[in-house]
Amino acid sequence: MSRYGPGAETPASPQLAGRRRRWLRHLVRGLLLAVLAPLALIGAFRFVPPPATPLMAIRLVQGYGIEHQWTPYEGIAPALARAVIASEDNLFCEQALGFDFAALGRQIRAWRDGQRPRGASTITMQTAKNLLLWPGRDPVRKALEAWLTPQVALLWSKRRVLEVYLNIVEFGPGIYGVEAAARAHFGKRSSQITTREAALLAAVLPLPLHWSAASPSAHVRQRAAIIEHRMDQIQPLLGCAR
Structure with missing residues (x-):
C-alpha cells in the first residue's frame, strides 16, 4: 500500500x-x-566576404540566376555609397546601434494613432536582414532583425557595413551587389559608375524585381533625380562613407 x-x-x-x-x-x-x-x-x-545570402538561395529556387562579384570598398565608385545613403538612410553615419530612434518613434506614434507605419529601416538593419534572414515583414523576422542589428553595428565599422551592403543588396532579378549591377545595367565596372548612374541604381532598391536602372521608367528617373539632389544636400553627413 x-x-x-x-x-x-x-x-x-x-x-x-x-x-x-x-x-x-x-x-x-x-x-x-x-x-x-x-x-x-x-x-x-567582419573580415571575410559573405559567399552567399538567404535571399540568393530563395531567388535561385524561384528560378532566378545569381550574378554576384565581391568588390572591395576601395574599388567601388564613391558615388554609390553616397547614393544609397541619400536614398535609404540619410543619418547612417550618425546612428548609434544601427537604429534611427527618431524614425522608430514616429512609426510607433503612427501605429498608435491607427495609421499605417511607413517603416524606419536603416542600412545597418537591411544589411543584417540581407546577410542572415529571409525577406518579408512577419513579426518573427522583424524581431530577429532588431536582435541582429546592434551586433552588426557594434562589431563592424560603418565602412564595413556599407561595403557588405553594397556587395549583397539586390539590384534586379538575380543581380546582387554593385559590381554585378554596374556590369548588367551599364556595361562597366562599379568603379566607373557616374553620379547619375549611382542614383539610378539606388532608385530601384525598393522594388528591384520590377524597376530597372538600365531602362528606367519615368517614376524611377524622378526618384533618381531626387536622390542625386539629396546627395549634394547631405554632404556634411557623409563622413563615414569617405
Missing part, C-alpha cells in the same frame, strides 16, 4: 527526472546556439 494518501503527488521517477534534465540541457544548448551562431557569423563576416 502506498504511503502517499489520495491526491498526493508521488515523486518523479528517476527516468522522468533524467528526461527532464536532458530536455533542459537541449533547451540551453539550443538557446546558446541561437545566440552564438549568428554572432560568430557576424564576427567572421
